Amino acid sequence: MKQLVNYMEAAVREExxxxxxxxxxxxxxxxxxxxxxxxxxxxxxxxxxxxERGHVHTKVDFAEIQHEVDITTVVLQGMDTIGKRTRHK
Ligand SMILES: [Zn+2]
Known part of the structure; x- marks a missing residue:
C-alpha cells in the first residue's frame, strides 16, 4: 500500500x-x-x-529543503499572525 507523504509537512512539523x-x-x-x-x-x-507502509523510499534532506525555501521565516510569520491573535481566551 503506497501513499504520498508531503515531506514539507514533516519538515514544518519538526521545525x-x-x-x-x-x-x-x-x-x-x-x-x-x-x-x-x-x-x-x-x-x-x-x-x-x-x-510504503510508513517507510519513505526517497531520502529527502531537511537541510536541502531549508536551502530551497525558508521554512523558518514562513513558520515565524505564521506564529506572529496566528499565535498573537486573541481568537480564544
Ligand atoms: Zn491558541
Whole structure:
C-alpha cells in the first residue's frame, strides 16, 4: 500500500516546536498549532515522496529543503499572525 507523504509537512512539523520553544508570547494550544501548520503549508511548496507502509523510499534532506525555501521565516510569520491573535481566551 503506497501513499504520498508531503515531506514539507514533516519538515514544518519538526521545525515548529523548536521555534515555539524560543517564544513565550505565542499561544501553544492545539488549535493554534494546527492553524500555524496550515498557514505555513499553504505558503510553502509541497514536496511529495512515495511512502510504503510508513517507510519513505526517497531520502529527502531537511537541510536541502531549508536551502530551497525558508521554512523558518514562513513558520515565524505564521506564529506572529496566528499565535498573537486573541481568537480564544
Ligand atoms: Zn491558541
Amino acid at each position: 515548529l516546536p523548536v521555534l515555539l520553544s524560543q517564544r513565550q508570547d505565542i499561544c501553544k494550544c492545539e488549535d493554534c498549532l494546527y492553524d500555524i501548520l496550515a498557514y505555513a503549508l499553504n505558503r510553502l511548496p509541497p514536496k511529495y515522496v512515495v511512502s
